[in-house]
Amino acid sequence: MVRQLLTDFEDVEEVNKQLDTMGYNIGIRLIDDFLSKANVTRCSEFRETADVIAKIGFKMFLGVTATVSNWNADFTECSLVLDDNPLVDFVELPETCQGLYYCNVLCGVIRGALEMVSMRTEVKWARDMLRGDDAYELRLKLIEHVAEEYPYKDDD
Amino acid sequence: MALAMAPRMRCLYIFNRNGMCLHYHVWLRSLMTLSPQQDQKLMFGMLFSLNSFTAKIDPVSSGKENNPPCSFYSFRTNTYKLHFMETASGIKIILLTDPRIGDLREALMHIYSNIYVEYVVKNPLYSPGQPFRCELFNMALDHYVKTLQ
Numbered sequence: 001m002v003r004q005l006l007t008d009f010e011d012v013e014e015v016n017k018q019l020d021t022m023g024y025n026i027g028i029r030l031i032d033d034f035l036s037k038a039n040v041t042r043c044s045e046f047r048e049t050a051d052v053i054a055k056i057g058f059k060m061f062l063g064v065t066a067t068v069s070n071w072n073a074d075f076t077e078c079s080l081v082l083d084d085n086p087l088v089d090f091v092e093l094p095e096t097c098q099g100l101y102y103c104n105v106l107c108g109v110i111r112g113a114l115e116m117v118s119m120r121t122e123v124k125w126a127r128d129m130l131r132g133d134d135a136y137e138l139r140l141k142l143i144e145h146v147a148e149e150y151p152y153k154d155d156d
Numbered sequence: 157m158a159l160a161m162a163p164r165m166r167c168l169y170i171f172n173r174n175g176m177c178l179h180y181h182v183w184l185r186s187l188m189t190l191s192p193q194q195d196q197k198l199m200f201g202m203l204f205s206l207n208s209f210t211a212k213i214d215p216v217s218s219g220k221e222n223n224p225p226c227s228f229y230s231f232r233t234n235t236y237k238l239h240f241m242e243t244a245s246g247i248k249i250i251l252l253t254d255p256r257i258g259d260l261r262e263a264l265m266h267i268y269s270n271i272y273v274e275y276v277v278k279n280p281l282y283s284p285g286q287p288f289r290c291e292l293f294n295m296a297l298d299h300y301v302k303t304l305q
Contacts, residue, residue, distance in 0.1 A: 036269030
């Protein structure tokens with residue numbers, strides 16, 4: 001799939017964006033699949049959310065668990081470190097694609113899923129073994145909780 | 157003498173977090189006083205307020221962050237019983253039934269996990285946030301609901 005995107009778009013930055021968008025579209029559906037299978041109650045704070053993603057979410061859909069670390073001072077940003085990333089089995093990045101985030105789809109998935117439970121987030125790769133780093137690390141940042149609003153205008 | 161079992165299920169609504177009615181399924185409803193749009197808007201609006209109301213007047217919750225939020229799950233009148241379930245993703249499932257039926261919380265969970273998620277969410281032709289019409293969903297729902305009568 002990534003190879004096809006590279007052929008279609010040629011520009012690595014564009015492919016990164018496409019992967020993120022595709023991931024987002026997956027994430028907004030994945031959340032219902034996750035909620036129906038995992039027996040979790042609504043998370044009361046972001047720390048709990050990060051734990052649930054790392055331990056239950058990743059386990060359910062990728063078969064691996066991640067560790068949560070590097071919290072910032074007010075607990076709105078953290079890192080999810082993956083020891084093993086099944087998406088990149090047998091993958092190597094050639095010279096021409098050094099700017100590519102091969103697993104960018106994962107960022108979109110997490111962002112999409114969290115948006116459906118009222119959290120706006122930013123998810124980026126901090127470390128990527130395909131690019132020469134020593135681990136796979138996602139940086140997860142909570143931008144805001146979006147409160148549930150009454151959707152109808154009163155004059156309708 | 158063959159007696160046709162009167163269905164105990166009256167109708168079902170599925171709403172998403174934006175108030176969009178994704179699905180309306182009816183088995184037995186002889187009275188409908190409003191147009192479908194008004195009916196759905198009223199249903200959603202009422203449940204939104206009711207949920208907020210039940211949480212606010214909860215006499216036992218300490219109000220601290222660690223307690224799970226209070227949510228109502230049914231109400232009954234002399235002619236029908238309304239069952240409600242809301243997921244963390246904002247999907248609301250409402251089922252109107254015969255007033256004598258018992259607690260259907262597990263049934264609503266089953267409808268969400270095994271019918272909605274399986275036939276709608278996982279359907280590649282479905283656009284999230286839009287109303288859906290899916291034969292497999294309808295069939296699975298009818299089949300499941302028969303087991304509840």
